[in-house]
Amino acid sequence: MASRVCGYCGVHAHFTPAGETSVVHDEETEGAIIYVQAAFSCAACKLLSLGSTDIFAGSSEWAYELVAGEEVKYWSAIGVESWLPDNGGPKIANLPATVQKASEEAFKSFKAGQHMAAILMARTTIEATAKAHGIDKGTLASKIKKMHDQHLILVSTKTAADAIRDFGNDMAHGDLDVAVAWSDARDCVQLMELILREVFELPHLASQLEARAAKRKAQSVPAEQ
Ligand SMILES: [Zn+2]
Structure with missing residues (x-):
């Protein structure tokens, strides 16, 4: 359910x-x-x-x-x-449960003004996105590269993913004295949303459209000669 x-x-x-x-x-x-x-x-x-x-x-x-x-x-x-009531995040279709959970934490943290947590969870969401496609080894940088190599993300999205990784890197390794602005967290959460839409939502919507078009084609009566 x-x-x-x-x-x-x-x-x-x-x-x-x-x-x-x-x-x-x-x-x-x-x-x-x-x-x-x-x-x-x-x-x-x-x-x-x-x-x-x-x-x-x-x-x-x-x-x-x-x-x-x-x-x-x-x-x-x-x-x-x-x-x-909704849980504060945008609606993104077709997310696996683990990815949805991580991304919702990122959105919720950002909404609550917890900027470090938002950036860390955005980073975790990208890890979970890679894992959902069988990429679970190596550094986050190599995972992002593999996602691009497998045509899961565009070059522009890879650049975005790299930006989130750089932001979250210091914090993930215990450097908690880095200053985090509201705009840093907002950028990370927005970029995370773009990645999720590209990896999970767009292919899902495209396949639905495709199925509907095929059905219409099959149902249409061929034109008479
Ligand atoms: Zn409840």
């Missing part, structure tokens, strides 16, 4: 649907979009968050049907797109 950093207690916990799932058909588009919502209970603090997902006609999620009593199965199939 869905697992995320809770907007109430801040713990990375499992969320289970509690009660009914509401399905509302959009009137303006004559039902081409359905809005699915449910309350979810946090395994750590038991408080309820609202999970929502918009499903578009023609998407792979469109085919799933909500069966009474099988809400968990339904939500596992369609996934949760947005949460209330």
Whole structure:
């Protein structure tokens, strides 16, 4: 089931649907979009968050049907797109759990004014990003280089990743007397977000678009001679 950093207690916990799932058909588009919502209970603090997902006609999620009593199965199939309350970070699709956890810590630390922690967690997030692609040996610099060699990141993104690494380097090795400005932490967290979007979100969105285009092509009637 869905697992995320809770907007109430801040713990990375499992969320289970509690009660009914509401399905509302959009009137303006004559039902081409359905809005699915449910309350979810946090395994750590038991408080309820609202999970929502918009499903578009023609998407792979469109085919799933909500069966009474099988809400968990339904939500596992369609996934949760947005949460209330959220946990302060931007929504980035398709993140592995470890990467999501590390990046949410970076966003949360930055929001709380903990600049050193934000930079360190941005650095850890890049390590976790490399590890998610089987790159788990060597220094952070060599991991970033390998990610670029494997075409996971562009040259411009590699430069960004190197910048975060340089920032976090001193702190990761115990040099805690370096001065860290708010803008340093902001730059690191922003660069981290760019990297995550490029490595995880863009390929995911591209493959969804591709699948939809292929489906449309297969469904279109060939023109008559
Ligand atoms: Zn909680």
